[in-house]
Amino acid sequence: MTEPLLSIRGVKASYGHVAALKGVDLDVSEGEIVTLIGANGAGKSTLMMTVFGKPRAHAGQIIYSGEDITRRPTHLIARMRIAQAPEGRRIFARMSVYENLQMGAAVNPDADFEQNLEHVLGLFPRLAQRLHQRGGTLSGGEQQMLAIARALMGKPRLLLLDEPSLGLAPLIAQQIFDIIHELNARDRLTVFLVEQNAYHALKLAHRGYVMVNGLITMAGSGRDLLERPEVKAAYLEGGRH
Amino acid sequence: MPEISTTSTGPQFGPVFKDAAATAAISFLMFLPLIGFITVQDIRNVLVLDTRWTLLFILVALITAGRLAYTLVLLPRSARRAHRAPAPASPIVAAIGRWFTPFVVGFVIVYPILIMGLVPGGALKWVDNFGIQILIYVMLGLGLNIVVGLAGLLDLGYVAFYAVGAYSYALLAKTFGFSFYMLLPLAGCLAAFWGIILGFPVLRLRGDYLAIVTLAFGEIIRLVLVNWVDLTNGYAGISGIPRPTFFGIPFNANDDGFAAVFGLPFTPIYRTIFLYYLILALVLLTAFVTIRLRRLPVGRAWEALREDEIACRSLGINTTSTKLTAFSIGAMFGGFAGSFFAARQGFISPETFNFLESATIVAIVVLGGMGSQIGVAVAAVAMVGGTEILRELDWLKDIFGQEFDPGQYRMLLFGFAMVIIMVFKPRGLVSTREPSVALTERKMISAGMVKEGHG
Numbered sequence A: 001m002t003e004p005l006l007s008i009r010g011v012k013a014s015y016g017h018v019a020a021l022k023g024v025d026l027d028v029s030e031g032e033i034v035t036l037i038g039a040n041g042a043g044k045s046t047l048m049m050t051v052f053g054k055p056r057a058h059a060g061q062i063i064y065s066g067e068d069i070t071r072r073p074t075h076l077i078a079r080m081r082i083a084q085a086p087e088g089r090r091i092f093a094r095m096s097v098y099e100n101l102q103m104g105a106a107v108n109p110d111a112d113f114e115q116n117l118e119h120v121l122g123l124f125p126r127l128a129q130r131l132h133q134r135g136g137t138l139s140g141g142e143q144q145m146l147a148i149a150r151a152l153m154g155k156p157r158l159l160l161l162d163e164p165s166l167g168l169a170p171l172i173a174q175q176i177f178d179i180i181h182e183l184n185a186r187d188r189l190t191v192f193l194v195e196q197n198a199y200h201a202l203k204l205a206h207r208g209y210v211m212v213n214g215l216i217t218m219a220g221s222g223r224d225l226l227e228r229p230e231v232k233a234a235y236l237e238g239g240r241h
Numbered sequence B: 001m002p003e004i005s006t007t008s009t010g011p012q013f014g015p016v017f018k019d020a021a022a023t024a025a026i027s028f029l030m031f032l033p034l035i036g037f038i039t040v041q042d043i044r045n046v047l048v049l050d051t052r053w054t055l056l057f058i059l060v061a062l063i064t065a066g067r068l069a070y071t072l073v074l075l076p077r078s079a080r081r082a083h084r085a086p087a088p089a090s091p092i093v094a095a096i097g098r099w100f101t102p103f104v105v106g107f108v109i110v111y112p113i114l115i116m117g118l119v120p121g122g123a124l125k126w127v128d129n130f131g132i133q134i135l136i137y138v139m140l141g142l143g144l145n146i147v148v149g150l151a152g153l154l155d156l157g158y159v160a161f162y163a164v165g166a167y168s169y170a171l172l173a174k175t176f177g178f179s180f181y182m183l184l185p186l187a188g189c190l191a192a193f194w195g196i197i198l199g200f201p202v203l204r205l206r207g208d209y210l211a212i213v214t215l216a217f218g219e220i221i222r223l224v225l226v227n228w229v230d231l232t233n234g235y236a237g238i239s240g241i242p243r244p245t246f247f248g249i250p251f252n253a254n255d256d257g258f259a260a261v262f263g264l265p266f267t268p269i270y271r272t273i274f275l276y277y278l279i280l281a282l283v284l285l286t287a288f289v290t291i292r293l294r295r296l297p298v299g300r301a302w303e304a305l306r307e308d309e310i311a312c313r314s315l316g317i318n319t320t321s322t323k324l325t326a327f328s329i330g331a332m333f334g335g336f337a338g339s340f341f342a343a344r345q346g347f348i349s350p351e352t353f354n355f356l357e358s359a360t361i362v363a364i365v366v367l368g369g370m371g372s373q374i375g376v377a378v379a380a381v382a383m384v385g386g387t388e389i390l391r392e393l394d395w396l397k398d399i400f401g402q403e404f405d406p407g408q409y410r411m412l413l414f415g416f417a418m419v420i421i422m423v424f425k426p427r428g429l430v431s432t433r434e435p436s437v438a439l440t441e442r443k444m445i446s447a448g449m450v451k452e453g454h455g
Helices: A046-049 A074-078 A097-105 A113-123 A126-131 A142-152 A170-187 A199-206 A224-228 A229-235 B013-036 B055-081 B091-118 B123-150 B158-177 B178-201 B207-227 B269-293 B297-306 B309-314 B320-343 B355-368 B374-392 B394-398 B406-424
Strands: A006-015 A018-028 A032-037 A061-064 A082-085 A158-162 A190-195 A209-211 A213-219 B036-042 B047-051
Touching: A006 A046, A006 B036, A018 A032, A018 A046, A018 A061, A018 A209, A018 A213, A032 A170, A032 A199, A032 A224, A046 A061, A046 A190, A061 B269, A061 B394, A074 B207, A074 B309, A074 B406, A082 A142, A097 A113, A097 A142, A097 A224, A113 A126, A113 A142, A113 A170, A113 B269, A126 A142, A142 A158, A142 A170, A170 A199, A190 A199, A199 A224, A199 B374, A209 A224, A209 B394, A213 A224, B013 B036, B013 B055, B055 B207, B091 B123, B091 B269, B091 B374, B123 B297, B123 B355, B123 B374, B123 B394, B123 B406, B158 B207, B158 B320, B158 B355, B178 B207, B207 B355, B269 B297, B269 B374, B297 B309, B297 B320, B355 B374, B355 B406, B374 B394
Parallel strands: A032 A190, A032 A209, A082 A158, A158 A190
Antiparallel strands: A006 A018, A006 A061, A209 A213, B036 B047
């Protein structure tokens, strides 16, 4: 088996005295969609942020593409073509959609801006209509699209998505999941997805992890996890979705 | 105060007069102790209570009349306006928007010549007090605009860099006899250096915390200037600072002076006009550099930093160096302004660089509209020019008596003007943000039309 693109080994992180991650092991291989599900406060978002160096892992190792990035500053990690659509979208509200996309492209000066723009606007035609509007005037779904589009502008190898369906109508969430699937199937983009919406996220995933209280408790293929009674009981509301 | 119902036919008069009477009563009660009574010393130096019924009556009448005008004229009008659909921007307004900046630049270039023609006797005052004084604040405003307006780092101690620039020039020019043109960049560099010194410890701070620390920094610099008497001469300040020359030719009455060399009769106005163009050149340079920087990645990074620091980092922006460049470039322009100030005054003392100065500059940036250069210029004209104009209003003495000094009401008027502007234009005079990328189809969305959306 080839070495995974992102490999997290025994990572621990904490906020002050509160331990958020208690030794997490997780792999994401090239070309995969990996989903991490878990309840509120399980440490999912923390893990994603720890990959980006904030908060820093105080134990363990994070290896990306053969390099140890555990102690690297955030902006240098971003320049290694890991892109992140963080929780809460965090788009630049006072800049136009176009400028937001430009900001996303700045991380990778080698990428062809025009070509990327065309590609991204092809994925999100809604953004093309709003290209000169300020980010803050977009609807929630459009802002989420912009956050993903901005992350894609740097031509990442690995895309980290933190709850892309948060606060979105089911139909829009489905659209976003479809786009993630398309990106993975067509462009072989590796995606690491953190989600509360376990059913859709696991259906999409090649592999999935379940996190409870800062520890990985279950791992397996997406389909496999969906079938497990513990997952069904805890995350799929007893089979309803 | 009672709510006034305004119908489409017009206001009802009963409630309107009741409202006006309430206004009169409240203003009478408020101004009775404030204005109605005054303590004066009589011939034996004893404090006696005096009354000023006329002044009190005038004030109450003015306020009541204002309230009446508001309820009768302005309220119905705004109610009517609310019903109407917003009118599309007329071509005249668009044309004003396009030609405003070139017009302003043209005007400030011909301003001294215009003044010389219009008021030959008082030209010195108009060029110096209004021209140079305002331009110094425009320069300071533009410099702080980089830190506060673009990078969003609230710096309440900006005057520190102004002081560093001024003292650098004063001390180096007096001690080593270096010329103004040599020391100007040097003073800028020193101020930029102090910008970085301040920047490092406050890198992790934002918003209110940053404001407090920068405020303290400004005070520290001032206190050092006061107490390091060996170097700075303390409160007494530094006098006899060499004035800038016309590229080597001094402005004096000697045979090798400016007037003699160019065969002109000697008057002090030449130096003033030269200084005017010098600071104008510096202001234009600052504005030009800022415009260029906004188009460069670093300028964009500043603006992104103002919006969201975490997003910036995850997009590969080094927030440390971005903040430090903002601090140092902003400080550098402050240093330029400071050394120009020292060269123009010929005398500096720590009292010039107090917190009020910082507050004025921040007010200029905020009133002008964060990040807008033309807004900063307009706000500087209003704030600084306004102060100067207050001194000119001698006719007010005929109304309020000989002791009345309009200059003393400066702060009151500023506060009032600020409240008014912040109520009607909460994002400053020029609140539209021009996208820094020029596209074929440019659409501007004013801040007033939209709400900041986070969800």
